[in-house]
Amino acid sequence: xxxxxxxxxxxxxxxxxxxxxxxxxxxxxxxxxxxxxxxxxxxxxxxxxxxxxxxxxxxxxxxxxxxxx
Numbered sequence: 001x002x003x004x005x006x007x008x009x010x011x012x013x014x015x016x017x018x019x020x021x022x023x024x025x026x027x028x029x030x031x032x033x034x035x036x037x038x039x040x041x042x043x044x045x046x047x048x049x050x051x052x053x054x055x056x057x058x059x060x061x062x063x064x065x066x067x068x069x
Contacts, residue, residue, distance in 0.1 A: 020037040
């Protein structure tokens with residue numbers, strides 16, 4: 001029985017770590033609400049990648065003696 005309890009705790013901790021859940025307290029009621037968050041991480045990564053690509057292109061243009069666009 002102890003092994004099953006430890007396994008349940010490990011599985012519960014893994015689930016809570018993997019799922020982006022947040023607990024928010026409501027102003028109207030004193031009860032907390034559980035919400036599922038959705039991160040937009042791809043957009044931030046794409047912006048950084050595009051900035052690096054632009055900087056790299058400008059550095060290459062300067063080295064070649066061509067005016068950057």
